[in-house]
Structure formats: C-alpha cells, structure tokens
Amino acid sequence: MYKLRVNGLSAWFQNKQVLFDIHLEFPEKKVIAIIGPSGCGKTTFLRCLNRMHELTPGARVEGKVILDGKDIYSEMDAMEVRRKIGMVFQKPNPFPHMSIYDNVVAGLKLMGIRDRKILDGIVERKLKEVGLWDEVCNDLKRSGAQLSGGQQQRLCIARALATEPEVLLMDEPTSSLDPASSARVEALIRVLKNNTTIVIVTHNIQQAARISDFTAFIYNGKLIEYGETKEIFESPKDPLTEKYITGRFG
Amino acid sequence: MNLRKIKNALIRITSTIVVVLITIPLLWIIFDVFIKGISVIGLEFLISLPAPIGEGGGIANAILGTLIINAMACAIGLPLGIATGIYLSEYSNDSTFSTFIRTIIYTLSGVPSIILGLFAFALIVIRIGHYTAIAAAFALSIIVIPIVAKATEEGMRAVSIEIREGAFALGLPKWIVVTKIILGVAKSSIITSSLLAFARISGETAPLLFTALFSYYWPRGINEPMASLQVLIYNYAMSGFEAWVIRAWGASLLLLLLVLFINILVRRISTR
Amino acid sequence: MGVSIEEYEDKINSTIMEMTELIENIKDHVLHLLRDKKKGLLPLATELCKVAQIKEEKVMEFCIEALIRLQPFASDLRKLTTSMKVAYDISRICRYLRNILEVAEEFDISKCDTSEVLSLFENALSMIISSIRSYLQKDFETSRNVIKADELIDQKYRKILRKLASEDVEHTCILFNGLAARIIERMADHACYIANETAYLLTGNRTL
Numbered sequence: 001m002y003k004l005r006v007n008g009l010s011a012w013f014q015n016k017q018v019l020f021d022i023h024l025e026f027p028e029k030k031v032i033a034i035i036g037p038s039g040c041g042k043t044t045f046l047r048c049l050n051r052m053h054e055l056t057p058g059a060r061v062e063g064k065v066i067l068d069g070k071d072i073y074s075e076m077d078a079m080e081v082r083r084k085i086g087m088v089f090q091k092p093n094p095f096p097h098m099s100i101y102d103n104v105v106a107g108l109k110l111m112g113i114r115d116r117k118i119l120d121g122i123v124e125r126k127l128k129e130v131g132l133w134d135e136v137c138n139d140l141k142r143s144g145a146q147l148s149g150g151q152q153q154r155l156c157i158a159r160a161l162a163t164e165p166e167v168l169l170m171d172e173p174t175s176s177l178d179p180a181s182s183a184r185v186e187a188l189i190r191v192l193k194n195n196t197t198i199v200i201v202t203h204n205i206q207q208a209a210r211i212s213d214f215t216a217f218i219y220n221g222k223l224i225e226y227g228e229t230k231e232i233f234e235s236p237k238d239p240l241t242e243k244y245i246t247g248r249f250g
Numbered sequence: 251m252n253l254r255k256i257k258n259a260l261i262r263i264t265s266t267i268v269v270v271l272i273t274i275p276l277l278w279i280i281f282d283v284f285i286k287g288i289s290v291i292g293l294e295f296l297i298s299l300p301a302p303i304g305e306g307g308g309i310a311n312a313i314l315g316t317l318i319i320n321a322m323a324c325a326i327g328l329p330l331g332i333a334t335g336i337y338l339s340e341y342s343n344d345s346t347f348s349t350f351i352r353t354i355i356y357t358l359s360g361v362p363s364i365i366l367g368l369f370a371f372a373l374i375v376i377r378i379g380h381y382t383a384i385a386a387a388f389a390l391s392i393i394v395i396p397i398v399a400k401a402t403e404e405g406m407r408a409v410s411i412e413i414r415e416g417a418f419a420l421g422l423p424k425w426i427v428v429t430k431i432i433l434g435v436a437k438s439s440i441i442t443s444s445l446l447a448f449a450r451i452s453g454e455t456a457p458l459l460f461t462a463l464f465s466y467y468w469p470r471g472i473n474e475p476m477a478s479l480q481v482l483i484y485n486y487a488m489s490g491f492e493a494w495v496i497r498a499w500g501a502s503l504l505l506l507l508l509v510l511f512i513n514i515l516v517r518r519i520s521t522r
Numbered sequence: 523m524g525v526s527i528e529e530y531e532d533k534i535n536s537t538i539m540e541m542t543e544l545i546e547n548i549k550d551h552v553l554h555l556l557r558d559k560k561k562g563l564l565p566l567a568t569e570l571c572k573v574a575q576i577k578e579e580k581v582m583e584f585c586i587e588a589l590i591r592l593q594p595f596a597s598d599l600r601k602l603t604t605s606m607k608v609a610y611d612i613s614r615i616c617r618y619l620r621n622i623l624e625v626a627e628e629f630d631i632s633k634c635d636t637s638e639v640l641s642l643f644e645n646a647l648s649m650i651i652s653s654i655r656s657y658l659q660k661d662f663e664t665s666r667n668v669i670k671a672d673e674l675i676d677q678k679y680r681k682i683l684r685k686l687a688s689e690d691v692e693h694t695c696i697l698f699n700g701l702a703a704r705i706i707e708r709m710a711d712h713a714c715y716i717a718n719e720t721a722y723l724l725t726g727n728r729t730l
Contacts, residue, residue, distance in 0.1 A: 050419065052415060052418065052419060055415065055418055057343075079421045079422070079423055080421065081421070082418065082419055082420065082421035083420070083421030084421075086419065086420075087415075087419035089412055089415065089416060089419075091412050093410070093412040093413050093415070093416040094416075095413060095416070095417070095431060095434070095435065096413070096435055097434040097435050097437060098434070106417075106420060106431075107420035107421060107422065110420075110422055110426050110430050110431075111421075111422070111426075156416065159416075159420070160419070160420070163420060163421065
C-alpha cells in the first residue's frame, strides 16, 4: 500500500531544470532515504513533496505527487498539504520568540486552537514522543532557542508532529548535530515509523543504511535507482549508485 | 620593538585620546544641565502650572503636553511605520515601486524637522485657523514613521529563511507567518526603534513652534494650543528673567533624564 | 582514512592464497594415498589443517576490522562477505582432505580398488582449484563452469555408491570407498559454494 506516489515530477529554478521526470512510490509506515551527492536535487525533491519548493521565487514544478489518491498540486491546498506532510530541516529552527510550550503547539495555536487542556495534552504527548519531556518538563516557559542543538532539533520534530502529519519529511536532520544527538534522532525515527511514513534526505550513507527501509539514489536531478535498502547497499544495479555508495565518485 | 608594534601602539593611543576628547564635552553638557537644573526641581515644579515671575510655579502642563503630543504622534506614526516596514520586507518583492517607496520613506528621515513643522502649519493650522496639538502630533509622526519603518523592515528581513520555512512547513498561511512569526521574532527591534523614536521626538522643538505653540494652562483638548517642554525651554531661556531661565534648565534636565532613561531601557531590551 | 578497501583486499587475498597452497600440499598426500595406498600421512595433514584454520581466523579478523573501519557498501561490502565465506570453505576443504586420510587409517586398504574414487577426487580437485582461481581472478565464466560441474560429480558419486552396493568385494574396501566418495562429494559442494560466492561478488546476484 503506497502512501505517496510521485508521478513524472520535474522541477525548475527559473529556467534551470533541477529534477527530471521522477517516478517513485513510498510505502506506508516505512523510512525512505534519499541519497545523492551535494547539489543533485535531493533537497529540492523533498521540498516538492510538501509544496515548499514553490516558496522559492522563480521555482516551478510539473508532474504529480499523490497523497492517498489525491494530487497535492491540483487537488489540495498548499496549507493543507503542509499540515499533512510535515517537515524537519537541516538546521534546528525553533521560533526564537516562543517558549518551548508554544513552539510545540505553534501550528495549532496559530490556527486558532486555544483550548488549554487540549494543548497541554499535545505538548506533553509530543515532547514525550521525541524524548524531550523529562529534560524540559520543568521549564516549558523557557525559550526554545536556549536548548542545545540536539534538543532543539527534537523540539522541531515535536513541533512538526503536533499537527499529526501522515508523512514526515526530514532534510538532513542530523547533519548539524553531534554523534550522540544524531543517534537519539535516529532512534526516534525508528519509533516514529510505527505510525508515520518518513522520507529522509541524508548525505550520510551509513545513516541511510542504518535507518531506512528503502533508498532512492538521485544524481543530476534524475532518479538513478530505487529499491530496498539492503539491495541498494549490498548489490546496487546501477554502476553510478555503486560508485556513489562506495565513495568512488568523480 | 618592530614597526608593526609601533604602529599598533600609535593607533591605540590616538584612538584613546580622541575618545576622551569627544567624551569631555558630552559629559560637560550633562553635568552642566544637571548642576543648573537640579536646584529648581521639586514637587511644586513638577505638579503646578507656570506662575508669574517671583511667584514660583512649575511646568506640569508642559510635561503633560509633551507626553500627550508624543503619545498622539506615536499613535499615528507607529502603526503606519510598522505597516510600511511589513510591506517593504514581506510584500514588496523588491519591485521598482518598493524601491521608490523605500527611497521616499528614508528621505523623509533626512528632512529638517522645521520643514515638517511648516508643512503641518500650512496643512492644518492655517485651515483650522488656530494652533493645535493635532498638527504637532502630525508633524512629529512624520519623524516617527521612517525610524520605525526602517527598523521594522530590517528586523523582519533579518529573520532567517530557516525560521520562515519552519513556519510555512507547519501549514500556516502567509499572513499568520508574517504577523505571528516574523513580526514576533522582529518584535524587540521594533520596540527598540519605537522607544528611540519617542526619545527623538521628545527633543524636537521646531515643529512644535508652528503647531502646538504654547499654553500657560492645563491642556483642555487635543485640538487646542498645548504646552510642551521643548517650547517651554525655548520661551523661558530666551526670556532673560533669571527665575525663568533657571526653570528652563530644570525642564532641560527633565528632558535629558527622559532621553537617558529611554536609552538605558533600549539597551536592556536589545541585550536581553 | 588510514587504510583503503584495496589494502584489505590484498591482505585477505594473499592469506587466501596461502590457504590454497596448504590445500595443494594436503591434496598431494591424498593422491598419494589413493594411488599408492601410502599411509601414515595423517599427522602432517593435521598440522597443515591447523595452519589453515589459523589463516581462516586471520581472514575473518581482517574482514571484521575492515567492516568496522570502512563501513563499506556495495561491491566493497561484497568483497568482505565473500572472502569470509571463501576462507571458511577453503578451511573446510582442508579438513575434508584430512578426513580422507583419517578414514584410511581405520582400514586396511592395501587390496582395495580405489581407482573410481581417485577419479572422483581428481574431478573434485579440479573444481576446487578452479573455484578458488575464479575467486582470486574475479573470473565469472570459470565460476559458472564450476557450478555446472557439480552435477557431474553428483552423478559420478551416485554411480560409485550403486556399484559398491552391488559389488562383491571386501567390506573394508566398500566402507573406505563409500566414505571417501561421500567426503569428496562434500568437498565438491564447497567448491561450488566458493563459485557461487564469486558469482555474487561479481554480479550482486545469487545464482542459486
């Protein structure tokens, strides 16, 4: 059963095409890793999956991204898409003017949910889910910007999860974290997989091998190979994939 | 000792001397105003109306007048300035039109305040037929707008792309992202600039001379001539009567303290 | 990175080559036995087997070290997993060779006709040598031929067994020939495993 299907996706920045006719399916409740060299278009690809790409001036997309049978470009509103397909970024980006509490429920509070009881419950549940509750439960009023990098990233994951997205996109979520924090985030991804489909862009191929069920290799804006992670990392079919994951590129 | 070290020492010594030299007159002014003004400041000075020479009296109406005029100027200038800043930062898309607007707005901040006073005089005072605090507030608000607009635009532009995208990724519509996230992050720079604008207009005298003029009584309404510290200082200092001159010094000290207080407040906000 | 996969590959393969030399050595004793009924070679073969086992462990250590330090993927990963299995198979073949000598010690085989078993052994031997060569030289064709040859060995093995069952010769000879044939057939299987691993190393596919 496929949660998300990408059908002939191409993307441009001004006149420069950066993604070429990508076809791909994401099974439900799996972790899918997107790997590829810097500048190959993997982040752009991820941003096309929740319509973040179109926020960049001059950016353009063609093709379909189908979430549970509905095309997110023609049959859904961008805001609705982003609530259903959450995103975590490379650099932790908690809202600096908000407390930890407000950061977690920012998406809900700003959309008009004010019921204190509901919000309290969500804050506790989501912070527990990302393993941050025990560390911050006594100072939820503190600014989110005062946490450590790893804690900030988990806070951002909690914030993305608060709207109960069905798919979570992660753009190199551990690249700015130390090994211990990275390991915590990876462990968290394994837990989140139980009820979320996760698409993670990473330039750390060991990480892709550790945490993903499926791996897609993108090179020069084209999907070169997609398959089960074990297959891709043990016996890739395409010589380009082979070259990339054995570190013999260029 | 080599040449590099000599140059280094030379620059350190000259810059220290320059700093000391420019600090001396500044401290001198503050010290002088303090010494001359402190003697007159007392309860009566702060709470009573001006009285004829020799009968004491105070400057309470001018204190209140300055506060009212400033408040009105801010009530007009802050929303307009902030709105302008929001537009320039978030909605202008850096078009030629926005560049034009930006140039206009920022040129405003360079216009001598006496011209703004004349403009308000021509536009409002002449039409109404009498001096009025409204015209003063209008003139001063034109000083507030560019200060706040510039700070708002810069504060909002400084909000990183990561924070913006984080907000959009939550499925928030643009107007919420702009007003609740970006404006929220830029809040402290907007508050800071508002306070500085308040301090700045507290010192403006020329626009008031053409607009609110002066009054020896309590403010009776905003569409009336109104006393202000600035004009009071001007009037009393030029009067030649020693009792009034000393009151001018007292009023100057009050203004100085107000500006000093605001600057300390701004420092505390921006370093928080 | 202080070391490359190529350096590990060199070290591993030269160890595997040393193991191959041990096999060559022991197999001469087995040939001696089957051709000339010469006995008393067991202690020497036992020593050689021990050396082979130590070398197998050395290969495993290299592989594990390389896995930890390089965390390799794709063909680099397959190089290591394959060489671990190949080293195991070679060490296993060593022990099978020794087993034949061991079995011979139990019986008086001076009057037995071992010619059929000898022929089976020679076939298996050539499979083993080819399979190791295919691995070391990354030669896909040879590895396929080895896999094909296994069927022949099986047929020949079954033929020997049938013949032994119907022949009227001394029990000791039947026992020895039967056991030896069985061991040789197992050796050929390991040659096949090596060939299969080689095919996997080269193509990424398991042909089994």
